[in-house]
Amino acid sequence: MINTKISNNRRGGMKNPIIKKYLFYIMLFCILPGIFVLFSTVVLWSSEQGVASRVKKITTKIEKTTQVETSIPLPKNSVKVMVEYQGGTFFTEARKIEIKRFKCSSCHNNQKVLIKNAADISHADIRIVHGDKDNLLTCNTCHNPDDRDFLISSKAYKIDMDHAYDMCGQCHFRQKKDWIGGAHGKRVTYWAGERVVKNCTSCHDPHSPKFEKKWPETYSVPLK
């Protein structure tokens, strides 16, 4: 009896009883999807933040020469690489000019050599630490025995010494791929302008390519 009285009172107090009837459906079809949409946009928006994702969307090419105001000269001893990277042609450091006794054919030409001079002009100082421990490379793995000024690929193609990356890339193809893209090796002095990178032989000694152990250049003082 009391219960009905109260419920009667309530019904009488309610100004718009129809809304109450549909409240459940309103919540189900309007408010809940609304909240869902809001949350998903927030999640999507926040996942798009960050330099990496923002930057990756930028694909418009930039002129190599317009990134900085200063004009950047092409180094003298650079040669055009025979493969292209993602941005077109690029250059690498020349090798032949670095070799002290190039051309090789000036000695390797079947001329007679005095025995007393032989020690000075031989390559006795070269130690090969390249290849498997049990199966080291030999001179003629890379050097062309028929044309001494050139290297020779495994398929007997002549390779110019300036384009040593072609030689190295036969085994070290992963490093070559990274080198072309820019994850291995480094650029010469400038990040802008024409792309000039170090050649394989600029950093690695081809006869013993691994970096040797040495003392660090400096030291750091303790933080605390």
Added chain:
Amino acid sequence: MDSDKKKINRRTFLKGAASVAIAGSATATIGCKGKGLLNSSEAFALEFQEYFKKHYRLMTKSERTKTVTRLEKLAKLKQDSIINIETTEPGQNVLYGYAFNVTRCEGFMECVQACVKENNLDRRSNTQYIRIFEMENGQMSPDQGDGKYFHMVPNEGHFYMGVQCFQCDNPPCVKACPTKATWQEPDGIVVIDYDWCIGCRYCMAACPYWGRRFNWNQPEVPKEELNKKQHYLSNRKRVRGMMEKCTFCIQRSRKGKLTACAEACPTGARVFGNLLDPDSEIRFVLENKKVYRLKEDLGTDPKFWYFID
């Protein structure tokens, strides 16, 4: 006669006392500014004008040139060194990014040495912007690594991780600065106007990467080792009580050069370039390599990635 004498005496005494007091206080004030100043009134005038210059970002182009010529003159008069301070503007379409190859780094620390020389860092307290941590294989955070190793490198079973200012895209240090002495340039580099820094070191506390350095003493650089190519926001003269930090060698990078550390690296572990250029090396690394950043969960968004081969 007697009273007359007494009167004169008192007057002369007061006059003398006053003049002595003025002269004494004048020498005291000037003496604090350094003995060399009185010898050259030009240096004194320039030093005086230095107090009234504006914040770097509020200066017009002509004001910047004036300030720079003043600083160059001061260096000539006081240190007797001919320097060249630049105010090169950031380039259009440039956002600097850096990648560090943890597989390639051998811990030779040539980058650290090059950085110290390039940025005129204090030799007395051994300030260094870069720190190389020797970490055992499998370790992830430089907290666990050894930052003060000194032995033949590379050490077996270890790898090396270089840490410096990461030029965050959402830099907490900038928010912490109460005087707006530090800010982010349009090309992404966080810089400091040394003359507006009050040395409160809030930024140092705010940086989660230990990327900022404080000058506890007057920085000392041997005159013959001074790098004369300077930038107003980077490697110009700092004094005691100022913050400083890595600026990606703004004096080099804004002219298209690699940073000193990247150029000095003998192993090619350091990749520096323009993030907005889709052909750049740094973009190649981001798209083709496994990259990670330090303390990425903090939301500081560093523009410095570590990658493995």
